[in-house]
Amino acid sequence: xxxxxxxxxxxxxxxxxxxxxxxxxxxxxxxxxxxxxxxxxxxxxxxxxxxxxxxxxxxxxxxxxxxxxxxxxxxxxxxxxx
Amino acid sequence: xxxxxxxxxxxxxxxxxxxxxxxxxxxxxxxxxxxxxxxxxxxxxxxxxxxxxxxxxxxxxxxxxxxxxxxxxxxxxxxxxxxxxxxxxxxxxxxxxxxxxxxxxxxxxxxxxxxxxxxxxxxxxxxxxxxxxxxxxxxxxxxxxxxxxxxxxxxxxxxxxxxxxxxxxxxxxxxxxxxxxxxxxxxxxxxxxxxxxxxxxxxxxxxxxxxxxxxxxxxxxxxxxxxxxxxxxxxxxxxxxxxxxxxxxxxxxxxxxxxxxxxxxxxxxxxxxxxxxxxxxxxxxxxxxxxxxxxxxxxxxxxxxxxxxxxxxxxxxxxxxxxxxxxxxxxxxxxxxxxxxxxxxxxxxxxxxxxxxxxxxxxxxxxxxxxxxxxxxxxxxxxxxxxxxxxxxxxxxxxxxxxxxxxxxxxxxxxxxxxxxxxxxxxxxxxxxxxxxxxxxxxxxxxxxxxxxxxxxxxxxxxxxxxxxxxxxxxxxxxxxxxxxxxxxxxxxxxxx
Numbered sequence: 213x214x215x216x217x218x219x220x221x222x223x224x225x226x227x228x229x230x231x232x233x234x235x236x237x238x239x240x241x242x243x244x245x246x247x248x249x250x251x252x253x254x255x256x257x258x259x260x261x262x263x264x265x266x267x268x269x270x271x272x273x274x275x276x277x278x279x280x281x282x283x284x285x286x287x288x289x290x291x292x293x294x
Numbered sequence: 295x296x297x298x299x300x301x302x303x304x305x306x307x308x309x310x311x312x313x314x315x316x317x318x319x320x321x322x323x324x325x326x327x328x329x330x331x332x333x334x335x336x337x338x339x340x341x342x343x344x345x346x347x348x349x350x351x352x353x354x355x356x357x358x359x360x361x362x363x364x365x366x367x368x369x370x371x372x373x374x375x376x377x378x379x380x381x382x383x384x385x386x387x388x389x390x391x392x393x394x395x396x397x398x399x400x401x402x403x404x405x406x407x408x409x410x411x412x413x414x415x416x417x418x419x420x421x422x423x424x425x426x427x428x429x430x431x432x433x434x435x436x437x438x439x440x441x442x443x444x445x446x447x448x449x450x451x452x453x454x455x456x457x458x459x460x461x462x463x464x465x466x467x468x469x470x471x472x473x474x475x476x477x478x479x480x481x482x483x484x485x486x487x488x489x490x491x492x493x494x495x496x497x498x499x500x501x502x503x504x505x506x507x508x509x510x511x512x513x514x515x516x517x518x519x520x521x522x523x524x525x526x527x528x529x530x531x532x533x534x535x536x537x538x539x540x541x542x543x544x545x546x547x548x549x550x551x552x553x554x555x556x557x558x559x560x561x562x563x564x565x566x567x568x569x570x571x572x573x574x575x576x577x578x579x580x581x582x583x584x585x586x587x588x589x590x591x592x593x594x595x596x597x598x599x600x601x602x603x604x605x606x607x608x609x610x611x612x613x614x615x616x617x618x619x620x621x622x623x624x625x626x627x628x629x630x631x632x633x634x635x636x637x638x639x640x641x642x643x644x645x646x647x648x649x650x651x652x653x654x655x656x657x658x659x660x661x662x663x664x665x666x667x668x669x670x671x672x673x674x675x676x677x678x679x680x681x682x683x684x685x686x687x688x689x690x691x692x693x694x695x696x697x698x699x700x701x702x703x704x705x706x707x708x709x710x711x712x713x714x715x716x717x718x719x720x721x722x723x724x725x726x727x728x729x730x731x732x733x734x735x736x737x738x739x740x741x742x743x744x745x746x747x748x749x750x751x752x753x754x755x756x757x758x759x760x761x762x763x764x765x766x767x768x769x770x771x772x773x774x775x776x777x778x779x780x781x782x783x784x785x786x787x788x789x790x791x
Binding site: 217219221226227228229230231232248249252253254255256283284285287289 | 631669681682684698718
């Protein structure tokens with residue numbers, strides 16, 4: 213297991229964050245790790261699933277960081293799929 | 295014996311230019327330090343400053359300026375003026391001293407380089423005064439901030455800041471290293487004296503002086519007004535240098551140098567002047583909004599000067615105009631949220647009246663920024679202060695070194711892979727600046743790069759704060775002790791303005 217520092221933004225937030233994740237984390241976990249720094253802090257929660265977008269693709273929730281090909285400082289956007 | 299008029303002797307005394315016989319032009323003026331742009335030596339000798347002054351006059355004027363400012367300082371010294379200042383204004387001047395005092399001192403390096411490697415004696419003469427000016431600006435600001443140490447220990451950051459790796463200091467140092475401490479003479483004249491000093495320092499030194507007088511900080515107002523009179527003189531090294539470049543077919547290069555420095559200046563002054571004017575200055579004493587200052591001093595007056603010289607607006611002009619409406623508001627929110635990472639106490643500036651003012655000056659402010667502050671205020675009221683603090687770092691741009699604030703307003707970060715390393719940029723102009731000269735910038739590690747590379751231990755926020763030189767008592771906290779959050783009941787459904 214290796215730590216992968218990502219550049220991450222939660223849609224609707226105002227700033228890009230440094231969020232360390234593990235290469236075995238699924239996108240569901242990645243979304244939670246990014247949301248931890250944003251939801252309830254600057255944005256209210258929504259009753260909707262969260263998704264992770266990388267380049268022009270929305271990644272499957274069960275796909276891992278390694279499987280998605282994310283490398284250190286890759287940029288991902290997390291959003292509520294409402 | 296009758297005295298000669300200055301105009302009768304000035305040029306003769308000033309123009310110590312000569313052709314070299316025993317050494318080459320390149321040995322006396324190495325291109326790396328001087329940068330002739332291929333313009334012949336004799337052409338440089340036509341360089342002529344618009345404001346003429348002899349050394350005797352210079353010393354006389356400077357002595358009078360110092361006497362005036364120091365007399366204000368003496369008169370105020372025993373009063374309780376500082377204690378009675380608004381906490382937000384105190385934040386503005388503590389931030390100012392840390393960000394500006396040492397760079398003034400460092401500017402002696404850029405001025406002295408022009409004083410030695412400028413291609414015309416007239417220019418070297420003027421740069422000598424500029425060197426002395428900047429030494430004065432460093433010393434006078436160290437001295438005045440030292441007066442306030444016993445009242446607020448963080449005035450120590452006037453001297454300390456530039457000896458740390460605090461993120462804002464890295465940003466300012468990166469920009470100033472680029473345009474004057476590590477720059478050739480011609481580029482310094484264009485990027486420092488023309489772009490920064492003719493344009494942007496007016497914001498911090500004239501705009502802030504007006505706010506200081508309104509706020510009752512007479513000493514600070516007198517101090518920075520006095521500094522600005524020097525800036526206005528030595529800033530005039532830029533224009534004759536630009537004229538020469540344009541006359542000799544180097545307009546494109548002059549424009550490129552200005553475009554680089556203008557963007558960097560915009561970033562730094564949005565961070566410094568933008569927050570001070572629109573959030574830290576007490577509402578009743580705000581003379582103009584930051585945007586109004588920008589429109590008057592930069593968009594109108596400064597750009598008129600460009601046109602007079604035959605220069606164009608920067609290629610990123612539309613983006614710049616859009617950012618006037620949001621960039622410094624985003625930076626303010628970020629600095630408040632990451633307040634332990636700065637050496638002053640940020641004033642949220644979120645009272646109902648202040649929010650109304652922001653919405654009036656920046657229509658749409660509430661829709662863009664109100665929700666964030668509403669969530670923060672609710673957390674404060676519910677005692678969830680932990681949720682108003684960060685637990686990770688923001689990503690910072692590899693050129694301006696400022697947090698990348700763009701997801702909802704602009705585009706995602708621009709990523710560039712250079713020699714196997716991924717660089718991240720907040721905007722197209724920052725990416726463009728990097729691509730102009732990657733070798734100049736690629737060796738620098740941002741605070742985030744250092745974190746990722748393991749230079750910061752332990753690898754967490756406390757470790758980063760220690761790395762930045764911020765002990766717990768130096769870390770910023772809310773200037774008003776969160777009173778603004780309790781000013782009136784707010785619910786999630788109630789707009790903050």
